[in-house]
Amino acid sequence: MQDLLSFLISLLFRPCIFIPLIFPGLTVIFIMLLMIIWLERKIAAKVQLRYGPLYVFKPLGGVIQTVADLLKDLFQEPIIPKTVDKIAFLLTPIMLFGLAYLPTVVIPVSPTFYAFRSDLSLLLLLTLTTLAPIFTVLMGWASNNKFSLIGGLREGYLVISYEIPMFLSALSMAVLYGSLDLVDIAEAQKGIWGLFLNPVAGISMLVLIYMSTGKFPFEIPEAESEIVAGAYTEYSGIMYGLVMGASYVKLYVLSLVYAILFLGGWNPLPASMMDNPLLPGAMLFAKAFILIAIGVFLRAVYPRFRIDQAMNIGWKMALPFSILAIFISLGIVTITGGM
Amino acid sequence: MSLEERELEVLIGPQHPASGHMRMIAKIDGDIVVELRPNIGYVHRSVEKLAEAKKFLQIIPLVERPSLADTTANNLAYVMALEKLLGLEAPPRAQYLRTLLAEINRIHSHLYGLGIHGVMIGSSTAYMWCFGDREPFIELAQELTGARLSYSYIIPGGVRRELPSRFTEKVEKALRYMENRMKDYFNLYLNNPVTRARLEGVGVLSKEDAIRLGVAGPNLRASGVPYDVRKVEPYAAYPDIDFDIITEKVGDAFARVMVRVKEIQESIRIIRQVLKKMPEGPILHEKYIKAISPKMREYMKETGEVKFPGIFANLRIPAGEAISRVEGGRGEVIFHIISDGKMSPYRMRMVTPSFRNVILFEHLNRGVRVADIPAIYGSLDYFPPEADR
């Protein structure tokens, strides 16, 4: 019995199980999800001179408020309206959350500890993030409600305006480091972080991450005061929990990618600490968490853009900047002969 | 394919996060609003018919209820109309106290409008700050009159309470607080490029249209029409106070917001002058002071609380007709009372500013984007119960 147990534990720590299930994968996502939603409400409350969630666990400032919300969602009756296409209505939240979570498989934790490594891992990751919007548009259509239809369409409009610039600014870092493999890119940033080499790509990628996940100035797909809750209007119970969590999971995944591409992943750590995956993983998570905290802080500062203004920013500002970023990377590569 | 098929009719109805107690029927083609028709009447309580069944004094709390964020304007306009019919003037000190309460009420009514508008375009911080900063002014009004919002402070012939002790210091502190808070409002919300992008050039109301449509209040002044009842037909203590009418030229949503913000600063100036120039003297017309029993007159002198003479219960207003106009927070309030000498008015007509601003929904929302509907709705500071009465 003893060796079976130890075999199972060793199985758990094998990278191809650990990554999708533990670190960048499922468990940390749920913990991070609960933390972020609580943090968002606390930060917004602090800026607005009030307390935010408090009474659930008073000494720690209502930390497990989101756990209570999750439980409430779990036991709430998921109301499925009669006029709704049932299969699509039920399937889309699951697919949306799954697709938002899928790219974590590709993210390496340390140079030696990764689940899936290929010389195309950055391209694969970016491609997987493009599949999710299809389900938001479908969700808007399946809920058979005018507000969710408009919400779904807005997600569609936004997708075109942020996807291409985001691809370009991410690939400009791949051009700079001469490889599409995330592990190589992170390793190459031992000296200077990518952000300082190519700040234009860094800033445009950050803005686009907040646009793609609907963070505050771009909170358009589920704009409360215009279209109630956008594509998620008809959802309730755990389906709403899943769907609302999906955009935070996408923010988490894209922050991890940003940390690897621009902030050097696990870099300031000396090579000696690389053997067990805990330390580099923690460094990576810390950087991603800071990015998420900034994204969440924007809710307290900004009102909402209009959809055409967000698309203008996507097309007229982010696209030229990302093309410029590619040329900057090309310039650096030609001058210094590749990093 | 023809426009009809592509058009979507969306009911932004009474049950919607940013519609208030009314429904907006919007015809939308893609993201452009082809036409928007307001559908009001959800909170109609027939104040005018009710007034015909109540006695004159009982109408005061009734008349305040429709525009709950700015009650003093209705109360003052109604009582001024009664005083015209009674043919008596409130003593000067009472006039100053009325102006003081009217201006405190204007500040927190504007903050109410700005807060609601903030959350409609997405800035929950503007909403929380505005509603948090209303509290000091509501606290002041509560100390002066005893109630938070529905004061019923103004009665025919004067007001009901004397200034509480050390009230001027408290008012000064609240005004200074508001002044240095204004800097943070400008930095975080008003000068924020996203707010500017959402409000500038949205829902532009030209000067001619504003006059032609009979718009009232800050919405009118934001289009460059310098019309303010406090200057056009001065009442209460306004003749002896120097203040200027705030106007903007452009007439878009941002101009309307800026008119309200500057009017808050102007009201702060007015309150300081009112407290400085407040004359001494009685706060109730001597005809009614004589009608009170001497013991109660003693009580009044001690506590500064006005006691009503017995005839107030069945006040008879001489037959006649009177019109009075007051500049409320949201615009011009007009009262037209016809009395036939009985204890209740024959007819009471109450024209509120929001009723006159309803036309703007249809006029301003033609050809705008869907996201502009809440931006324009909030900039009008429209209060459905006040429009439905």
Place this chain on the structure above:
Amino acid sequence: MSLWSNPITMIFLLSSTLSIIAAIFIVYHKSIVYSAFFLSMLGVGNAILFALLGFPIISLFHLSVYVGAAVTFILFSVAMLKEAPSVEPPIKALAVLSVIILTIILIKVLSPFSAEPSFFLNYRELTSLLVTKYWFALIVAAMALMTALIGAITIARREV
């Protein structure tokens, strides 16, 4: 039974059935929006098949360009229009017959070739090949895309 236990064949069977089912649904589904959605499912199925054939680059490009962009375009432009009536194919029998004939021909023609990939494509070699040998084709393709983009913008501009 090695055929079934081998994961590659399992994935192959799964993705091909996914593609076939998606294709059938595209044709037969009443609402246009769902058939557009099944178009993207078809795209995903094909992308997996490309990857199995040993061309990861093409499968990723297929996935991101076709499924991520093109179908999203179709999906939400179709979703915007009201329900357009779906056209019933007049002669069902003829359609089924033609499918059977097609499968027979394909089996006859393709059976000798094995599914093993003849060469392994590395994207570095691909790019250098493209730039050195087929540079002219690259420029022409770029020009074509550019004109398509400009054409789309002019149409969109005039309509708004």
Place this chain on the structure above:
Amino acid sequence: MSVDKTIRHVKALATGIKYLVSSKRMTLMYPDEIEEFPDGYRGMIKYNWDTCIKCGLCAMVCPADAMKMYISKEESEEGKKPVRRPGINYARCVFCGFCVAICPTNSLKFTKVHDVVYNTLEEQVYPPEKFREGVPKPQYKKKPKKMRAILDEERGLRYEPVE
């Protein structure tokens, strides 16, 4: 992105951070802390049985018909005119204070009690006998701290504990 816009973006974010680190808060934790109102607050009404001269003015002036005259059984004998005393119905009362102002003998007085909860509508009606017993005490689960609202230049409204 003009320079002026970037400056305004930075200013907005800086103000946000300024408030993020400042520990100013406006909240009054209602059930644990309750506000001690200034006197003259228009709360529930106390009725003084002895000084009331039963004139009925308060019932006549009440805009919401909350104050009504009830026949008080103890004092009215048969045959003679029944004695009427005022009783209040808090379901209808709007706390405008007309009755307190018009009472010629000051037997109606305001108290500072405002947060009393009733289970049924009937409980809210106070016929003269019940009205005589005075204003009900609000029941709190935990003994709340009394706070007084102080107007302050930096924080607008500050709450100070009151002993």
